[in-house]
Amino acid sequence: MTVTGTVVFDIDGVLADGRHREHFLATSPKDWASFFALLSDDGPIETGIERLRDMSASNRCVLLSGRPERTRAETLAWLAAHGVGQLPLYLRPDRDYRPAPQFKAEVLAGLGGPEAVGLVIDDDERVVAALRVAGYRVEHFTG
Numbered sequence: 722m723t724v725t726g727t728v729v730f731d732i733d734g735v736l737a738d739g740r741h742r743e744h745f746l747a748t749s750p751k752d753w754a755s756f757f758a759l760l761s762d763d764g765p766i767e768t769g770i771e772r773l774r775d776m777s778a779s780n781r782c783v784l785l786s787g788r789p790e791r792t793r794a795e796t797l798a799w800l801a802a803h804g805v806g807q808l809p810l811y812l813r814p815d816r817d818y819r820p821a822p823q824f825k826a827e828v829l830a831g832l833g834g835p836e837a838v839g840l841v842i843d844d845d846e847r848v849v850a851a852l853r854v855a856g857y858r859v860e861h862f863t864g
Contacts, residue, residue, distance in 0.1 A: 726839025727832055728776050732786040734844030735862045736770055737763040737799065757788070761795050765803045768864055772842070773805060780839070783809040785828055787821045790814055822851035829857060 733739050737760070745756040776782055784805075788796055790812045797810065811828050825848055829838050835856035842860045843849055849861045 724776070724780050724839035726781075726837050728780045728782045728839055729785050729829065729832070729841045730769070730773050730776075730782060731841075731843040731845070731848070731862070732784055732788065732796065732800075733763075734766075735842055736766055736773065736784075736803070736805065738766050739763045757792055760788070760792060761799055763799060766864060769842075769862060770803060770805060777806065777808070783811065783832070785811045785825055785841075787813050787824060789817075820847070821845055822848045826852060826855055829855075 730736065739760060741762065741764075742756045742759050745752040773782060784800075786796070793810070793812055796812070800810075801807075813824050817824060822845075825841075825843075829835075829841065829852070832838055835858075838857055840858050840860060841852055842862050843852070844862045846861065849859045852859045
């Protein structure tokens with residue numbers, strides 16, 4: 722499938738299954754350090770990875786994640802281990818605690834906004850809703 726403009730893929734919930742880490746966020750305060758410490762153990766979401774491979778064949782694809790920048794090495798290693806080619810990877814700056822929709826909208830604006838971004842694929846309903854309101858074409862990934 723060819724899309725006009727850049728195709729943007731989320732990682733968690735689209736390519737990587739991090740449900741085994743979610744219990745760290747059920748505590749108060751949330752245990753973000755433990756949550757991110759185990760991201761290398763995430764399983765692959767094969768349908769998402771296949772979709773990325775298919776889209777990469779005829780589109781410019783990039784990865785956009787709310788993971789903090791300090792997880793870049795682990796994230797790149799995980800992507801390589803699961804057959805995801807080298808793509809531009811946008812991560813949240815360390816100590817950036819804005820909501821995911823706000824962070825992702827800012828990155829997408831930097832990529833040229835709705836005119837330059839042809840499709841965003843994300844699993845987070847809040848991100849999907851906010852980006853649609855901002856004029857982006859967004860696919861709500863459900864596996």
